[in-house]
Amino acid sequence: MTSNEPETDQVLTVVINGQAVIEYDRRKPLVSRQQSFLDRMDRDMDRGIDLDGHQEASPDLLARARFVANSLLQALEVQNDSVAAATCAYLALRLPELRQVRADNKDGQMHIELVFDRAHVPSQTVQFVKPPGRNELH
Numbered sequence: 001m002t003s004n005e006p007e008t009d010q011v012l013t014v015v016i017n018g019q020a021v022i023e024y025d026r027r028k029p030l031v032s033r034q035q036s037f038l039d040r041m042d043r044d045m046d047r048g049i050d051l052d053g054h055q056e057a058s059p060d061l062l063a064r065a066r067f068v069a070n071s072l073l074q075a076l077e078v079q080n081d082s083v084a085a086a087t088c089a090y091l092a093l094r095l096p097e098l099r100q101v102r103a104d105n106k107d108g109q110m111h112i113e114l115v116f117d118r119a120h121v122p123s124q125t126v127q128f129v130k131p132p133g134r135n136e137l138h
Helices: 032-046 061-077 081-094
Strands: 011-016 019-025 049-051 054-056 100-106 109-115
Touching (some): 011 061, 011 081, 032 061, 032 081, 049 061, 061 100, 061 109
Parallel strands (some): 011 100
Antiparallel strands (some): 011 019, 100 109
């Protein structure tokens, strides 16, 4: 690993439909203004959140994470980079063991998974070709 490659246990990766779209390196410190914004997000959620169509009066950390992950995906959809950055930072810093936010569009619905047990590994497509002049593969 080179010195400018992030360690995988320090990276939160946002993966949409199998493609990594954001990598957040937890080693990069936030400025006080950004940290204050994350604290304000917590205070706002202390008053309750709407999660999956029902009101959570006192959301725990996992409910907050699901709510923030949904906000992150909405921000990415409308290309609101500042909200995407803030929500990604919130997830990375409030849940240091979170490795991936995975979202997949299935049947017209976006399904979100918070992955704590494995870092994102980029997939590679391997194309097999038949050698010229061969009729069989061995």
